[in-house]
Amino acid sequence: MGRKAKIVLGAITMWPLTYSTWLLLLLPFIRRGLSSPHGWEIQYRLTGFWAGINTASKFLVVLLIVAYSLDTLTNRQLDLRGRFLWLILLVFGNVIIMPVYFVEFVWPERGGWTGEASPRPRSHSCSWWASSCST
Secondary structure, three states, X not given: OOHHHHHHHHHHHHHHHHHHHHHHHHHHHHXXXXXXXXXXXXXXXXXXXHHHHHHHHHHHHHHHHHHXXXXXXXXXXXXXXXXXXXXXXXXXXXXHHHHHHHHHHHHHHOOOOOOOOOOOOOOOOOOOOOOOOOO
């Protein structure tokens, strides 16, 4: 995957978290606008807009869960336990964990910002569940 494709994937991965944060921050202002004398007009106009964005965002989250789950199952940097752990984390903590998985495995794996072909060296080769460490 090229650098431009990774940037697009990173932006798509960050969208659900960004959207959720902005929605929570703007909710008090939206409610204040709905309680105004012309609130029914605002509500009528925003209902279709928010419904469309919410539906698209939820569909995007499902697609990202499937894509990152498949990537987790084929990730050679992880052993079987690591794959299972990341799979569980991606399914249950999807909006928060997907950017972490992207930064940890997708972005640096094939070059990162510099476009180099070698993967980033792993500083930790021990797993918290393993009794021995491999070098």
